[in-house]
Amino acid sequence: MVKIAVFDSGLGSLSVIKPIQKKISAEIIYFADQRNYPYGTKTVAQLDKIIKTTILKLQEKFDPDVIVVGSNTPSLLLDIEKKDKIIGVFPPLKEAASKTKSGKIGILVTKTVVKNKILDKYIRKNVPSRIQVTKINATLLVELVESGKFISQKQASRNIIKKIISPYVENNVDVFTLSSTHLPFLLPILKELFPDVVFLDPADTVAQHISKILKHRSEKPRLKIYSSGDIETFHKKLIKIGIKNKVNQL
Incomplete structure (x- = not known):
């Protein structure tokens, strides 16, 4: 069976799973690297070390056909x-x-990316x-998802979302890229x-890319979830957003 590993610092990149499953039947391993949450506040040097170490760990443990850096x-x-x-995963x-019809688009990204010239x-x-x-x-907005507040504190979350997005919409921004994999949960x-x-x-672009490089097979898709942090705490977070899969330690 095709094996795909997806990882992120939290639960955000679980949003990538369904689009992938629509394109290809595979065993998907999801790894939440909670020990290093959040990626969005790390320096480039810190990220480089974390990502290289995580990729090597996933390759040695699972030997996946593809690894998705879900952030x-x-x-x-x-x-x-x-x-x-x-x-x-790119904007x-x-x-x-x-x-865009107005000629204005917005990119919703983390603090580290906003400040970095690589995005420019x-x-x-x-x-x-x-x-x-x-x-x-x-x-x-990423924190609203990771904490589960977008479900447990719906009205307060709506107010925060409105406060952040409204000024740009009022300035005629008519297309936004959800350039953090947490954000599709807020769609x-x-x-x-x-x-x-x-x-x-x-995630739609990621799924299309994977379907092109891996052959589609008819096996029943599977999802296994792992975490580098407290698996009980992470499992409770997943239950809040409707995911009941067992969480394993890695």
């Missing part, structure tokens, strides 16, 4: 797309540029100069609050 932060800052059999900027280079490479791109620190709320705005999930 925009290390994918962008470490140029993951150039590594063999390692797939990064779908080309798609955003093709969909990525924007220049993927977006025509006629389109205005705004980088938005979405760290507070129902985002669509309800801003029905005329397009929110793009980077």
